[in-house]
Amino acid sequence: MGFLLGAAFGFVAWFLLNYLVAGLYTVDQNERAVKTSFGRAQRLDGVKTLDDPELKATLTADEQQRYNYPQLRVIPPGGPYFKWPWERVYKVSIATESINIAADPETPGANKGGTILEAITMDQLNTGLTGQIRYRVSERNLYAYLFGIKSPIVHVMGYFVSVLREKIATFEAPKLEGAALTQATGLSELSGVSINDIRKNLRALNDAMDADCKSSTARYGIILDASLITGIDPPAEVESALAAINTAHNHVSSEISLAQASADQKIVQSKRAVELETLNAQAEVEPLLALAKQLSDLKAIGGAGSLIAYLRNVKLGVFGRAKQVVFENRQHWEGR
Secondary structure, eight states: HHHEEEEEEEHHHHHHIIIIIIIEEEEEETTTEEEEETTTOOEEEEEEGSSHHHHHHHHHHHHHHHHOOOEEEEEEEEEEOOOOEEEEEEEEEESSEEEETOOOSSSSHHHHTTTTEEETTOOEEEEEEEEEEEEEOOOGGHHHIIISSSOHHHHHHHHHHHHHHHHHHHHHOOOOOHHHHHHHHHHHHOOOHHHHHHTTTTHHHHHHHHHHHTHHHHSEEEEEEEEEEEEEEOOOOHHHHHHHHHHHHHHHHHHHHHHHHHHHHHHHHHHHHHHHHHHHHHHHHHHHHHHHHHHHHHHHOOOHHHHHHHHHHHHHHHHHHOOOOOOOOOHHHHHH
């Protein structure tokens, strides 16, 4: 009898320990959890990836058919929660992490030990790229991250590297037109060197990468917060040639800038000279206009005779100040 009671007590203790106490779990603040029952994740009925407008907008029509995953019931931070023996809990960290763009999760020794990623430019130059990627798991698409693919970070890195290499191979500097081009470079037209264009437009390249990689959230359940490409190094034998090209371009740009400044200064001086001459002409015209007005008023008051008298008085004043007067001999001209 005592043996049976001991066996029953042991069974109860074993059951409580393995199926009740072991079934309790918690979820940390930086984690989210998903529960499966007999291997099937608990889902939100009738809700899929394409029901999220932001995720749907990042996919093409063909991709929308392939990446329309179900939405899962996400367990928020807290606890304790309970699960049955036939249930399993998957915990995922949603904290932002960073990884070198040259890192290969499957082959750690690749890309010079995960430090430099090689890519070919439009000029057929083999360059070395350095930088980092910031990423985090998307809480809105945990199915893709947990069950859609076997190794999400491997797929994301492969996807990112393929997009980056395509961008490097086809990258062209933003086109400027007219005065904007002249002001920016000092040249009306400049045959660009692709690696120089990339170096000068790293921010544009990073922005383009961010835009093209937005679909990774819907594809793999990973959000690429930012791509930070910080360095582009050409082969050693090309570096000196690029330095010479850059030096020549900077010298030409400097000379053109000086010429533009000199021309602008001369234009300003010419404008000022025109303004001064205009003011002088106006100063000379004003007395004549005032005299014309006075004569008009005098004629209106005294008639035409007043103008003759005024003219005689003016002549007398002029004769009074003159030292010598020359008169025309009308008879001499009439005889001829």
